[in-house]
Amino acid sequence: MVDIIGGGILGLTLAHELLKQGQPVRLWERAPTLGGLMGRTTFDELGGMSCDRYYHAILSSDRTLMGLMDELGLRQRLRMVATRMGFYHAGRCHPMTTPLEFLRFPPLRMIDRLRLAYTILACRRINDWHALEQIPVAEWLRGLSGERATRHIWEPLLRAKFDGDFSQVPATYIWSRLVRTTDTRTRGGSQELMCYLPGGYQELIDALATAVRARGGVITTGATVAQVRVAEERVVGLSVDGNEIVTDQVVITAQTPIARRLLPPEAAAVSERWSQLEGFLGIVCMLLVLRRSLTPYYTLNITDERIPFTGVIETTNLIDPACVGGYHLVYLPKYVAPGSPFATMPDEQLRPTFLSYLRQMFPDLRDEEIAAVRIGRERYVEPLHPVGMTDRIPSVRSAVRGLYLANTSQIYPQLTNGESVCSFAHQVAATVVTGNIGHTDHPAPALSSA
Ligand SMILES: Cc1cc2nc3c(=O)[nH]c(=O)nc-3n(C[C@H](O)[C@H](O)[C@H](O)COP(=O)(O)OP(=O)(O)OC[C@H]3O[C@@H](n4cnc5c(N)ncnc54)[C@H](O)[C@@H]3O)c2cc1C
The missing domain is CATH 3.50.50.60 (FAD/NAD(P)-binding domain)
Incomplete structure (x- = not known):
């Protein structure tokens, strides 16, 4: 037994x-x-509508998961959707899904964009990760992507993901991430394919x-x-x-x-x-149930360091809103180290704080468009693997x-x-x-x- x-x-x-x-x-x-x-949350105030407590995408390249779906008879229930990604930079949303959008991203010069593209290609060619785990991620990225792209793109993203301190994060982190997400791209790399089950x-x-x-x-x-x-x-x-x-x-x-x-x-x-x-980072994640869509993106990454949350994840740009009562689901995650003030901030303070930042990003979001709000907190989410x-x-x-x-x-x-x-x-x-x-x-x- x-x-x-x-x-x-x-x-x-x-x-x-x-x-x-x-x-x-x-x-x-x-x-x-x-x-x-991976559990659910239910909104009694919305007639019992239920949805995933946190956002969980399945990528088309997730082979083990697909095998499990086959075994359990769920494969035919999976729906596959080409999703979009954006970046919120200097007070504006920028689409970053297609190679062309990528090449137009304003804060970078052409040489920086080419170096970013090179970083992705270089990652895909690395099979043995052992050397990478001895190198701090920012140092490694600076070598591949250059100073400007590291400062404007990578560092803000890492700061958001690791609650400010990424000095001990090894290069394997970005390598792993890029290998996984570029695997989901359609031929030509123009779209990212994600999957979901209608019941989450x-x-x-x-x-x-x-x-x-x-x-x-x-x-x-x-x-x-x-x-x-x-x-x-x-x-x-x-x-x-x-x-x-x-x-x-x-x-x-x-x-x-x-x-x-x-x-x-x-x-x-x-x-x-x-x-x-x-070591683990925790998470504080505010889920907004909206009466309208907020963005066209599944993930809106945030490089604007005034905004406290890591990103704006609108899962109903993947999931059909009909699966969640016709509502639109927007998750605002904030990864938190143990001493972070956000980890212990009471809900009645966190809710207006996050909403005021969201309104800085989307000034036209009105109160009556927010059907419900739920705040989730988890102490142990992201395992930390320091350099070496x-x-x-x-x-x-x-x-x-x-x-x-x-x-x-x-x-x-x-x-x-x-x-x-x-x-x-x-x-x-x-x-x-x-x-x-x-x-x-x-x-x-x-x-x-x-
Ligand atoms: C905001 C967020 C976004 C995420 N996004 C994605 C995503 O897009 N795609 C993806 O694939 N993954 C995603 N993840 C990660 C994913 O949720 C986790 O990797 C996965 O759920 C971990 O599963 P687990 O079984 O290891 O741990 P858990 O789900 O934490 O399960 C551990 C279980 O042990 C139980 N337990 C603990 N102590 C005891 C005890 N003493 N007695 C009995 N039971 C006990 C707990 O109640 C819990 O149910 C995300 C996670 C979060 C929080």
């Missing part, structure tokens, strides 16, 4: 894989519903849960694991809401700082090992027999997204079933770059 802690996409995909390989599983989720960060990611979560149960897996929601029980260097049980459950294999899919809190004193050495790399720290990534196996850690902090150099999480879940399943990854202190395996 394998006990999995966490019913997000990682825990569910792992449960599904283990069952396919003949391993019985039980999955424990503390929330009343499954999905974790929840459709995938529900289908996974159904498949897990159909194979005999047991899923319990509303069940908080308080501690993993360890005796004589091996897992012997779990404490779940005051009940003692006997088990000899546990996979914790919660983020590392949460996972460490589940360890008993007998696993102090494991806790110490996991603490070597456990690959060796600190905890291995999936631990020094305690039967105890495994599997979370997004171990996914590297790929970025955290549904595709990389599902690929990782497959690798974790193989580790649990066959023990084919070396024992302690070896980093989790890198996923292939394709």
Whole structure:
């Protein structure tokens, strides 16, 4: 029996894989519903309209995810749409979807634009990322894109994504990002293809849960694991809401700082090992449900540093608004480091603050066009992998027999997204079933770059 802690996409995909390989599983989720960060939110004030709590795109190049959709019979429900991207720079929105738009982007001279294009091409030619992880990202980009493009494009984007401090972010970050997103382009690179399920990611979560149960897996929601029980260097049980459950294999899919809190004193050495790399950025994300569309873009990147949020994500430029009651969904994410004032700002202060900045960008947005507002906060979202720290990534196996850690902090150099999480879940399943990854202190395996 394998006990999995966490019913997000990682825990569910792992449960599904283990069952396919003949391993019985039980999955424990503390929330009343499954999905974790990919869950839904419901607006009672809008007649029960529900949508993804956060924006989640599926890219046409997400091979593992597409394979999973095939297995679960969801592939034919996927809708593919060519989406647009823009940049908000110096008080104006600029389209940046097609190569021609890219070449017209005002703050850059032709030579800068050509160097930016060269950066993308150069990224695609790099297969071995190991050298990149020793180089700070801004230094690397300055070499490829030049001073001006780095100052006007890359640095503002990095500052927004890493809440101001990207000095320790390795070059692998941009490399990974560019490789993934340029893979989604149509031939000629003129459009970006994204996919969605009409019922949101929840459709995938529900289908996974159904498949897990159909194979005999047991899923319990509303069940908080308080501690993993360890005796004589091996897992012997779990404490779940005051009940003692006997088990000899546990996979914790919660983020590392949460996972460490589940360890008993007998696993102090494991806790110490996991603490070597456990940094995460959090997120504060305001979701606006609008009665009209705000922009033509799925993503509007912001290089104007007066605006506090990272971007304006209008998911209904991908999703048909008919899937969400005819409304238009605009997400304003702000990545937050632990000390950020936005992390603790009360909703009644954050809401007018974000809205006033949004109105600076879109002065014609009227109050009556805002049907509802929801603010989401998450403490652990973006795992941090500082320059040269690959060796600190905890291995999936631990020094305690039967105890495994599997979370997004171990996914590297790929970025955290549904595709990389599902690929990782497959690798974790193989580790649990066959023990084919070396024992302690070896980093989790890198996923292939394709
Ligand atoms: C704003 C935002 C935008 C994003 N955009 C995208 C995107 O466009 N595309 C994409 O693919 N990905 C995107 N992601 C990332 C994606 O959401 C995550 O990579 C993914 O959901 C992580 O899944 P997980 O299962 O690892 O973790 P989680 O979803 O966090 O699941 C962990 C689960 O463990 C449970 N848990 C924790 N402690 C306990 C305990 N003691 N007992 C029982 N259960 C416990 C939690 O309740 C949770 O449900 C985005 C994330 C955010 C926040």
